[in-house]
Amino acid sequence: MERTFIAVKPDGIQRGLCGEIIKRFEQRGFRLVACKMIQASEEHMKTHYADLKETPFYGGLCKYMASGPILAMVWEGRSIVKLARMMLGETNPAESKPGSIRGDLCIDIGRNVIHGSDTVENAKREIDLWFKADEMLDYAPCAQAWLYE
Ligand code: DAT
Ligand code: MG
Secondary structure (H helix, E strand, O other): OEEEEEEOOOOHHHHOOHHHHHHHHHHOOOOOEEEEOOOOHHHHHHHOOHHHHOOOOOOHHHHHOOOOOEEEEEEEEEEEEHHHHHHHOOOHHHHHOEEEEEHHHOHHHOOOOOOEOOOOOHHHHHHHHHHHHHHOOOOOOOOOHHHHH
C-alpha cells in the first residue's frame, strides 16, 4: 500500500473545510494513518517546500503556510499519490475542474486550501518531515475486502 502526505492549509482551517476534505478521502476508501493539527514554523515550511526555493512566491508561500494551524495527515491506499493529486485538482484552482477539491472549494492559486505530495518519493520525504513513526497507526479497516479485489 502506498502512502501520501495531505495537509489542509491555514485558509482551509479558517474556512471550516476540514470535514469536507476528510470526507472525500474517507468516501474514496482511503485509510487515515495519522492526523494532527499543527502550526509549523517558517523554517519547517522552507524545508517542506525546499524544491521551490528559487521561485518568486517561495517566501510568501512559507509565511502563509506558517501563519496559522494546518491539519497534517497521512493517508494510505492503492496508487494514492496519483489519485489524491487528481482529487486535489490543478495547482491553480482557476484551472481545476469542478468535482476536484480545488475546483469546488477555492479560487486563488495562493489560497488553494490543500497540499498533497506530487510523487511517491516526495510523499516519503514529507511524511518523514511531518510525522514520527509512532504517530502512524496500524489497523485494518473493516471495508478493506470490499474496496480491493
Ligand atoms: P502543488 O501545491 O499543486 O503541488 P506546487 O508544489 O507547484 O503546487 O506549489 C506549491 C504551492 O505554491 C501551491 O499549492 C500554491 C503556491 N504556488 C504555486 N505556484 C504559484 C504561483 N505561480 N504563484 C503563487 N503561488 C503559487
Ligand atoms: Mg507541490
